[in-house]
Amino acid sequence: MYLSREEERVLNGEEGWAYQVAMRILVKLGDLFEADKLIPIESAHISGVSYKTIGDASIDFLEALGDSGAKVKVRSTMNPAGIDYNHPEEMIRVPEVMEKQDRIINIYGNMGIETVLTCTPYYINKPKENTHLAWAESSTVVYANSILHSWTNREGGPSALAAALIGKTPNYGVHKPENRLANVLVKVEPRLKSEAEHGALGAHVGKLLKDEIPCFSGLTHTRETELKHLGSAMASTGMTSIFYPDTSCPRISGELEVVSVDVNDLKNAFDSLSTTNESPDMVYIGCPHCSAEEVKRVALKIEGRRVRRDVKLWICTSRYVRKKAERYVGIIEAAGGKVLSDTCAVVTWLKEIGIDVLMTNSAKTAYYAPTMNRVETVFSSLDRCIEEACE
Amino acid sequence: MPIVLKGRPIMGGRTRGRALVSKDPLSFLGGVDPETGRIIEKNHDLNGEKVGGAILCFPHGHGSTVGSYVLYSLVRRGIGPKAIVNEKADPVVVVGAVIADVPMVDGVDISKIRTGDLIEVNGDEGMVIILEERSSCT
Structure with a gap:
């Protein structure tokens, strides 16, 4: 991967350890995925915020980064945490857990990441179309690419953070137009009514397609909410980072591989998302x-x-x-x-x-x-x- | 004659140690106990083994990107692997090796290496050298 003189300087540690390690992450990932260069990003979204999911191991690294003066270069937001401090009566009340969660939020906050903890940062600040981002959190990624038409790979917590600190991301994957073409057509036979049915469809399709790029035919109810649920489900059971809600989209060829989804497929997918029929608490x-x-x-x-x-x-x-x-x-x-x-x-x-x-x-x-x-x-x-x- | 296995340099540095070899992909998050360095992934062929001080050879990683942080934490606490050898590097393990500063090579046929072999990993050249096979030292 080509690096500018300035990028080389950072890689050599001339801006300190935090930026060196961030640059190293980007360079190694760039090499791994055969990126040609680093490209500037408009914003970053960082996952790995809840103490429940990241645990003590992550705090060690994040604290070391923070202590060596890491600050983000672009507007950055972060995923939800494990606690809503405004509703303590609803939350787990273990002082050690609350203290550690607070520490994680502060470490990120001190790096300049906005302490608005949400997986839907796009409702607060919508990125522009055709701009490059480095977003983690799979549902956020699929929403950005498919509904907002901005461009981001499916980043993980560390790579999104590295991109935020450098303000750039390696140019590979869906940052390149040729990798954003639909390569499978999903024909949906039943008429979907609720957001939950769109979610069930997404769970079914995600499992089948893994990281292929689907376009759909037969979706008649394509409001924003339904598409959000479709995308987030697909990204959970599969590796999808982009989909097209209809067939008027750029394709890899005229004739696409076809996957049909009938009434039974949808019903099975819907039913398999319940593990019990007991009443909920x-x-x-x-x-x-x-x-x-x-x-x-x-x-x-x-x-x-x-x-x-x-x-x-x-x-x-x-x-x-x-x-x-x-x-x-x-x-x-x-x-x-x-x-x-x-x-x-x-x-x-x-x-x-x-x-x-x-x-x-x-x-x-x-x-x-x-x-x-x-x-x-x-x-x-x-x-x-x-x-x-x-x- | 030591056997030389050519691969691709991922993370620089040279070290030698005993190989701990697996046929199964490994998730550091949930698969390795961050307190002890013991592999706890269910049905894993190294279940119960400790990664500390070993040269950990496995096909590739899988699972959450938080796994990169777990690898960092293991190494920092002195219970992490000395080096990593993969068949095909994946982003989680690569980022983990980068932040933990552990030599790493991929593109190596790890079926040539056996647990207990004394091996050298050269992360600058992308090479693994089997210095002493397990059978000859027992």
Whole structure:
């Protein structure tokens, strides 16, 4: 990979250890994936924030970086943490855990990363079309490439952080137009109605396609929320970083390999995201974090009703959206639900707060929660979730 | 005559030690206990072995990118591998070796190496040298 004189200087350690190690990460990854050079990025999004998922090992490295003066060069945001400090009554209350989570947020904050902890940074600051980014968090990546038409590889926590510190990323993968062409056509036979059905479709397709780039035919209900759920599910069960919701897209050839999805495929995918039919002790909406529109949708369904005493209703979103949708947050909380920010059900401690069965409209959560949170899952549409949560 | 296996240099540095060889891919997150350096990945052929001080040879990594941080932490606590030899390097292990400053070579046919062999890893040249086979030293 070609390096400018300035980049060489950083690689040789002339800007200090933190930037040297960041540059080394980019150079090694660039070599591995045969990038020709580094390209400037508009923003970075860093994963690896929740103490539950990253543990003590990561703190060692992050602290060393921070201590040697690492500061980000571009606008950078970070993923949700394990705790919403504004709702301590809902959270795990182990002082050591709270202290370590706080330390992680501070280390990142001191590097200049915005302490808005969300997997939907695009609702706060939308990147421009056709700009290069270095975003981690698979649902965020697929959203950026497919819905916002900005360009980012599926970064991991360390590589996104390295890119943030240098302000550049190696030029490979979907940073190159020739690697963004659809190479498989997914024909969807059933007419999908809910965001949950889009999630189930995504979970099914992700497993089949791995890292291929699909375009879809037959999606008739392509609102932003539904596409967000489709993409995040695909990125969970597969390695997808980009998809096209219809067939008017750049393709690798005229005739694409075809994958058909029929009514039975969809039903099987939907059903396989539930591990139990027991009643839930938590109903969870907000994976990926809710948009203002989704918060409003929940509020309109729940207005005038009452959440059951034996069920927790969690709606997770960013602090920004929570503020923007304040009126609807008020309606949800009056009904007994909780609108949380800075965290989500998957990256927090559920078992430890007494949750055994989690009901959700998110295919991504239903896919991860049985292993990451050791809970049983019930996967259903938003309507059914709210029905189940209320008296 | 020592056997020389040519590969690709990933992370520079030269070191020698006993090989710990696996046929299975390894996830550092969840697969290696960060407190002891013991491999705890289920159904892994090295389950129960400690990576500390060994030259760890395995096909490639898998799993979460947090695994890079686990490798760093193991090395910093003195219970990490001395060097890494892979068949095909993947981003998680490469980033881990970079931040932990551990010599690493890939593109090597690791079936030629056996656990217990005394080997040298030359991360600058991308070479693994089998200095002494296990059978001759027992």
